[in-house]
Structure formats: structure tokens, C-alpha cells
Amino acid sequence: MDITIYHNARCGTSRNTLALIRNxxxxxTVIDYLTNPPSHALLKAMIAAAGLTVRGAxxxxxxxxxxxxxxxxxxxxxxxxxxxxxxxxLIERPFVVTTQGVRLCRPSELVLDIxxxxxxxxxxxxxxxxxxxxxxxxxxx
Numbered sequence: 001m002d003i004t005i006y007h008n009a010r011c012g013t014s015r016n017t018l019a020l021i022r023n024x025x026x027x028x029t030v031i032d033y034l035t036n037p038p039s040h041a042l043l044k045a046m047i048a049a050a051g052l053t054v055r056g057a058x059x060x061x062x063x064x065x066x067x068x069x070x071x072x073x074x075x076x077x078x079x080x081x082x083x084x085x086x087x088x089x090l091i092e093r094p095f096v097v098t099t100q101g102v103r104l105c106r107p108s109e110l111v112l113d114i115x116x117x118x119x120x121x122x123x124x125x126x127x128x129x130x131x132x133x134x135x136x137x138x139x140x141x
Contacts, residue, residue: 001116003028006038006046006095014094016108016125021096023132024117028096037088040081046095049102054080057092057104064090112138 003021007030008014021028031038038046047057054077059065064087070080084090094105100114109131112119123132130139 001026002099003115004031004097005029006031006033006091006093008032008034008093011093012126013106013108017094017096017105017111020108020111020119020123020131021115023119023121023123024115025120026115026117033091033093033095034088037085037091040078040085043081043084043091044077046097046102049097050095050104052104053077058084059090059092062087062089109138 003026005014005018005021005028007018009032018028018030037043044054047054050057058070058080060071065071068083068087070083070090092104092106096103096105096111096114098114098116100116103110103114105111108125119132119136119138121132121136122130122134124130133139
């Protein structure tokens, strides 16, 4: 099964998403996007495939967002993507690509919508929130 996660190991949401992928028995391709960002064309395609706008895929809470003046509404998508690639910390995370689709997995449970295999065991997030029950089923919220 071909699954790729654009991952930041320092991010709890990214770690939870990776753990949910692995809970299917699949070992995904893990790309540390901070050191190996996608190309301009690939990032643009992932954002579109996930049904997002470019502004919806940028981390507004990062200091670089304000420092670079990225809140300027006159900036177009290509300029924003260029800024995201020059400063990969600005790319919202984690993006996951599977044969079932592309998602920005915030919250991490969104990955469940595009995983080709079911969950194999119970799963709780790092904060203790139960997401998958002992039979591998998603816990309703």
C-alpha cells in the first residue's frame, strides 16, 4: 500500500496521524517536509486535492507568517507557496497522500477517511483521547 505522510516529528498531530496509519499494519513513506519539502507543483497539487485553498494550508501562527507579511491579501497563491517552500515550517501539517485521496489531517482522525485498510487495534492519541475501540472501530463523538 502506497501511503506518504509529510511529517513533522515535533508535532503531536503529525505523530498521532502517523500512528493511526501504522495501526493499519502499513508502514508509510515518511517525509520530513522541513528538510525535504515538496516541489512547488506537488504542494499546489496536494492542496488542491485536499480541497483546500493555499491560505487554508499555511500555518498562520508561525512567526514567519507575520514577519514575511503573508497576511497581505494581495499576495497570490504562487507567492504564498513560494514562501511556504522557502520556510517549510509554514506548511500546515500533516499532509497524507494515499490511493484513496489527500488530506490535511488536522485533526489526526481525518486520516481515517483515506486509509485503504481498517484499524487493527484500539488507539488513543498522545493526550489520552480514545479514537479507535478494541474492535478497530472509530469511536463516535
